[in-house]
Amino acid sequence: MRVRGAADGLAARRRVEAALAGVAPSNLGLPPRAVLMVRRVAPKARLRLHAAARADGFARAVHADLELRLRQARRPWLDHGAGTADAVLFADESEMMACLVRDWLRGVIAERWWWPAVLGGMPAPLWWRGSLLSRGDVLPAVLAQLAPQGEAVALLATLSDDEVVRATTAVIDAHALPSVLNESAPLRRLVAISPRAVGPLVAERSAAEQPVPAKAPVEEPQARALAASRRRLLALMPELQTPWLTAAQRHLLAVALGLQRASAWTRSAAFAAALRSLDTATVCEDAAAVTSAGAVLRCEPDGRAGDSMPHAAQARSAKQLVPTGATVPAAAPGAGLPTSADSAAEPVAAGPAPPPLPVRLPSVAPPVRADTPAPPMFARQDAAALPAKPVRAGSQSIAAQEPIAARPNIETQFGGVFYLLNVALALGLYGDFTQPRVPGITLSPWDWLALVGRMWFGREFENDPVWTLLAELAGRLPPQPPGRDFAPPETWSVPAAWLAPWGPVVDLEVCPTRERLQIWHSAGFVAIDVRRERGRRPLRQAHILCARHDALRDARLTRMGKRLSRRATDLPCGRSLARWMGWILPYLDARLKRALGTEDASSVAAQVCRHPARLRCTATHLDVHLSLAKLPLALRIAGLDRDPGWIPAAGRTVAFHFE
Numbered sequence: 001m002r003v004r005g006a007a008d009g010l011a012a013r014r015r016v017e018a019a020l021a022g023v024a025p026s027n028l029g030l031p032p033r034a035v036l037m038v039r040r041v042a043p044k045a046r047l048r049l050h051a052a053a054r055a056d057g058f059a060r061a062v063h064a065d066l067e068l069r070l071r072q073a074r075r076p077w078l079d080h081g082a083g084t085a086d087a088v089l090f091a092d093e094s095e096m097m098a099c100l101v102r103d104w105l106r107g108v109i110a111e112r113w114w115w116p117a118v119l120g121g122m123p124a125p126l127w128w129r130g131s132l133l134s135r136g137d138v139l140p141a142v143l144a145q146l147a148p149q150g151e152a153v154a155l156l157a158t159l160s161d162d163e164v165v166r167a168t169t170a171v172i173d174a175h176a177l178p179s180v181l182n183e184s185a186p187l188r189r190l191v192a193i194s195p196r197a198v199g200p201l202v203a204e205r206s207a208a209e210q211p212v213p214a215k216a217p218v219e220e221p222q223a224r225a226l227a228a229s230r231r232r233l234l235a236l237m238p239e240l241q242t243p244w245l246t247a248a249q250r251h252l253l254a255v256a257l258g259l260q261r262a263s264a265w266t267r268s269a270a271f272a273a274a275l276r277s278l279d280t281a282t283v284c285e286d287a288a289a290v291t292s293a294g295a296v297l298r299c300e301p302d303g304r305a306g307d308s309m310p311h312a313a314q315a316r317s318a319k320q321l322v323p324t325g326a327t328v329p330a331a332a333p334g335a336g337l338p339t340s341a342d343s344a345a346e347p348v349a350a351g352p353a354p355p356p357l358p359v360r361l362p363s364v365a366p367p368v369r370a371d372t373p374a375p376p377m378f379a380r381q382d383a384a385a386l387p388a389k390p391v392r393a394g395s396q397s398i399a400a401q402e403p404i405a406a407r408p409n410i411e412t413q414f415g416g417v418f419y420l421l422n423v424a425l426a427l428g429l430y431g432d433f434t435q436p437r438v439p440g441i442t443l444s445p446w447d448w449l450a451l452v453g454r455m456w457f458g459r460e461f462e463n464d465p466v467w468t469l470l471a472e473l474a475g476r477l478p479p480q481p482p483g484r485d486f487a488p489p490e491t492w493s494v495p496a497a498w499l500a501p502w503g504p505v506v507d508l509e510v511c512p513t514r515e516r517l518q519i520w521h522s523a524g525f526v527a528i529d530v531r532r533e534r535g536r537r538p539l540r541q542a543h544i545l546c547a548r549h550d551a552l553r554d555a556r557l558t559r560m561g562k563r564l565s566r567r568a569t570d571l572p573c574g575r576s577l578a579r580w581m582g583w584i585l586p587y588l589d590a591r592l593k594r595a596l597g598t599e600d601a602s603s604v605a606a607q608v609c610r611h612p613a614r615l616r617c618t619a620t621h622l623d624v625h626l627s628l629a630k631l632p633l634a635l636r637i638a639g640l641d642r643d644p645g646w647i648p649a650a651g652r653t654v655a656f657h658f659e
Contacts, residue, residue: 003049007049011049012049015047015049015055016047018055019047019055019058019059020059020062022059022063023062023063023066027063028063028066028067028070029067029070030070031091031616031623032616032621032623032655032657033091033092033093033616033618033620033621033623034089034090034091034092035089035090035092035093035096036066036069036070036073036087036088036089037087037088037089037090037114037117038066038069038086038087039086039087039113041062041065041066041069042065043058043061043062043064043065044061044064045057045058045060045061046058069086069087070087072086072087073085073087073088073089074087074088074089075089075090075091076088076090076099076103076112076114077090077091077095077098077099077145083111083112083113088114091618091619092618092619092620092621093138093620094138094141094142094619094620095145095618096118097128097131097132097138097142098141098142098146100115100124100127100128101128101132101146101151101155102146102151103115104124104125104128105151105154105155109124125158129163133159133163133166133167133170134166134167134170135170135174136167136170136171136172136173136174136175137174137175137620137651137653138620139167139170139171139256140171140175140255140256140257140259140260140651141260141619143155143156143253143256143257144256144257144260144261144619145619147237147239147253150239152239152253152256152257153239153242153245153253156245156249156252156253157244157245157249159249161248164246164249164252167252168248168251168252168255171255171256171259172255174646175259175648175649175651176431176440176648177255177266225270226273226274229270229271229273230274230278232265232270232274233254233258233271233274233275233278236257236258236261236262237253237254237257237258237261239253240253240278247278250278251275251278254275254278255275258271259651260475260619260651261475262475262476262485263444263446263473263474263475263649263651264442264443264444264447264474264483264485264486265475265485267442268442268485268487270485409614409615409616409625410465410466410614410615410616410617411465411613411614411615412465412466412469412613412614412615413464413610413611413612414453414457414464414466414609414610414611414613415466415609415612415613415615415624415625415626416608416609416610416613416626416635417449417452417453417466417609418449418613418622418624418644418654418656419635419641420448420449420588420608420609421445421449421644421647421650421654422639422640422642422644423588423591423592423640424445425644425647427498428440428497429441429445429448430445430647430649430650431647431648431649432644432645432647432648438648440649441486442485442486442487443483444473444474444475444482444483444649444650445647445649445650446470446471446473446474446482446650447470447476447483447486448482448483449470450467450470450471450474450482451577452581452584452588453466453467453470454467454482455581455585456605456609457605457609466615469615469617470482473617473650473652483577486577487576488576488577488579488580489580490531490576491529491530491531492526492528492529492530492580492583493527493528493545493549494525494526494527494528494583494587496549496550498587498591499521499551501591501594501595502521502522502523502594504551504554505521505522505527505551505554505555506522506555506556507522507555507556507558508520508521508522508527508542508552508555508556508558509522509557509558509559509560510538510539510557510558510559510560511560512532512538512559513532515531515532516529516530516531516532517529517530517531517532517533517538517541517542517545519542519545519546519552519557521590523590523594524586524589524590524601525583525586525587525589525590526582526583526586526587527549527552528545528546528552529579529583530545539559542557543557589601589604589605592604592608595634595638595640596608596632596634596635596638597634607632607634607635608635608640611626611627611630611631612626612630613625613626617652620651620652620653621652621653621654621655622653622654622655623657624654624656624657625657625658625659626656626657626658626659627658627659628658628659631658641656641658642656643655643656
């Protein structure tokens, strides 16, 4: 602020803050997660600092000027010419970070007037290393946005071993991925070592990363399944074919991109097995199978890197090969990987040996001359002119630019379906921000919502735009069935905590079939479902099962006829998934009936889910805008309208906004 005339600085600041108190981002029409940066605000009305002067005219002028700047703002992520604009807009924090890293890789940070305000005087590498690598919730989204044009690989090539450890640990903890940590040898080896002890690991990497022959031959079905998983991994993430990435860097890239492109499969044992078998040899072996599907990177038949090797990796490797005392000529602006905003303009003198960088060239790669400046890493062209190039492999699809982030608002008639996320969190199916290390079930929360919505509303739900959004959030195409990577349990025993709302269990009904034995709660849901034991009467088997369950051991058992869930066969999916949903849906009906204080089971689904809403989704957040006047009081009393917050299994922060 520019203050003219004699004034007390503290009093002037308080006066300005009071005058601008009503100028809120939401009143400007700015989306909840968006970041607007304005070079200069010039309101037509001035603010008189003495207390008797009116301030409403100044506030209106500032509001009008900001509205004008917002309408004229340009997106640096999509518009390379945004540097000449007086206002720039980022969809969310992850897009701003991705844009900063991209500008640093291209050496154009000094040309962007808005970055000094973000960096606060810090060098760009120091800023993003401190602000990004420890953000496990944001880092996968940033890498997914940088990946289509090779910048994610270039960024990982600059990370040291301790930085890979820190970033990998942050992503695993934020997204509750213990299976990946436990089953991936390179990650387990790195994370188990403190950052101070990682240095000696560099010298042992060449020997440690060689594939270890199996002690016993793998059975043919297992080998075929592993090969199929590895092909799927490379089809989803062709960036993993980059041969000069170390195993740890490649695993970090696989986990980060997997969480964005196939979140449910990333939590499966098949993904962990494919990740465990991933090394340079297997990447080159499977490259031919994926290249025909549109892979970006490739390996030559002899294992040598093709023409797609980033010049940045060559430049950094060249600097490491320079003898002590030599000088590397300066590269052209935008060449190589600058270490700060203004470091590309001066020669680099080789002093003491820098810490070893995890950039490993293939042994058969052509030598890099230290006296040859690296060519520009990326062409300086308008980003808006770059076409989106999805990589497809069979039924898989990888969005190249922005699959979900910053798209226009999505209108849906089923906005209340996201209330069910609070139900899933309360039932312990998934962990929330209060339990970030609880992995929950391996079914994606978005697929869980899709399954429930499809079983409640049928084709009407599939024809709503929310169906497509849920598919994209789960990392699948809309025609693909939800839950295809989920392996449900074969037996069911309701947790004791789920029975607490009904108090002590008094009566249970035993429903035997030819193959299954079901025990039903009086509220209308399955308490136990197992296979029939041959040679044992159903009531006797039921007594044994209930005796092992703390909440059911004192219940009175009554045998009745066949009673299967009315929803068990309504879902076009596998038999095991349909049976699992036949356990979950009746319980969900009964629990919602009790929470909402109604006995009409047919109206529960509509009361919870049929609410028109406006959805805005970014790479890290989902905001649901609903009508406060149309919010049923019963939903508020039940607590279904609270903000779920960060959900590790969903990879996003979910918030409700009532207008």
